[in-house]
Amino acid sequence: MRKLVLVPTPIGHLADVTLRALEVLRQVEVVACEDTRRTAKLLRHYGIATPLVRVDQHTPDRAERLLEEHAYVAYASDAGTPGISDPGAELVARALAKGFRVEVLPGPTAFVPALVASGLPTARFVFEGFLPTGRARRRRLEALTHEERTVVLYEAPHRLARTLDDLIAIYGPDHPVALARELSKKHEEVWRGTLAAARARFERPRGEFVIVLGPREVPEERPDAAALAAELGEAGLSGRALAEALEARGVPRNEARRWAYRKEKA
Numbered sequence: 001m002r003k004l005v006l007v008p009t010p011i012g013h014l015a016d017v018t019l020r021a022l023e024v025l026r027q028v029e030v031v032a033c034e035d036t037r038r039t040a041k042l043l044r045h046y047g048i049a050t051p052l053v054r055v056d057q058h059t060p061d062r063a064e065r066l067l068e069e070h071a072y073v074a075y076a077s078d079a080g081t082p083g084i085s086d087p088g089a090e091l092v093a094r095a096l097a098k099g100f101r102v103e104v105l106p107g108p109t110a111f112v113p114a115l116v117a118s119g120l121p122t123a124r125f126v127f128e129g130f131l132p133t134g135r136a137r138r139r140r141l142e143a144l145t146h147e148e149r150t151v152v153l154y155e156a157p158h159r160l161a162r163t164l165d166d167l168i169a170i171y172g173p174d175h176p177v178a179l180a181r182e183l184s185k186k187h188e189e190v191w192r193g194t195l196a197a198a199r200a201r202f203e204r205p206r207g208e209f210v211i212v213l214g215p216r217e218v219p220e221e222r223p224d225a226a227a228l229a230a231e232l233g234e235a236g237l238s239g240r241a242l243a244e245a246l247e248a249r250g251v252p253r254n255e256a257r258r259w260a261y262r263k264e265k266a
């Protein structure tokens with residue numbers, strides 16, 4: 001069966017490639033990649049001579065041809081796991097449509113070490129990738145006002161200040177944040193503090209960044225049980241029906257039963 005293997009590559013340190021990734025890169029007929037110079041450096045370092053073909057969002061015809069002409073193909077993006085904020089997902093869809101078996105090797109990615117090193121809660125998190133530009137950005141930021149999980153974002157250095165400003169507008173200046181910069185590289189740094197302090201600290205940022213925002217406490221919207229009970233009571237409901245109706249509208253069971261009891265006694 002024809003097979004496409006997505007091969008995660010180091011996000012900085014060349015030793016972070018897995019043994020299995022090297023084995024696959026050696027065995028496949030061809031390695032499709034986002035940037036031939038970058039992937040060639042990795043292959044050279046490990047003495048692998050498999051031919052490389054550049055495939056990205058600007059070369060859909062080449063991707064198509066590649067999958068027609070070869071039966072065992074690897075794909076490596078610039079860095080990290082293909083398909084995470086890069087063109088890998090598109091190639092997967094194309095290969096699946098052509099009946100390829102698709103395998104994804106576990107391996108390096110930027111958001112996992114950033115999240116764990118942030119010191120912020122990791123039990124529940126949401127990966128937002130790069131925030132979009134234009135109108136879609138506003139919608140995405142507004143959606144974050146309801147987000148109760150830790151949020152992980154990717155950002156380019158030249159847009160970091162603007163993104164921090166936008167996040168301060170939503171979360172407030174004192175909200176906890178961690179910025180993971182240049183992970184696994186010489187100038188690796190995980191900075192932890194508030195959004196306002198991050199904005200001041202990274203005035204002229206350099207390198208690659210992951211932003212990790214602490215979870216937001218969204219005030220629970222509790223229904224006004226008294227108002228609802230009065231409203232429903234007027235409709236002539238029995239005590240039991242009133243309790244069920246209150247519960248269906250979000251009133252906690254105990255409280256709903258108390259209102260039903262009062263109704264029965266009235």
Ligand code: SAM
Nearest residue numbers: 011080081084085109110154155182183208209
């Ligand atoms: N596929 C990659 C992955 O699995 O993480 C992500 C590719 S995306 C085009 C590039 C973004 O990942 C950068 O802008 C940055 O936000 C993040 N990134 C990649 N390498 C990084 C590193 N060494 N340190 C911090 N962030 C990094």
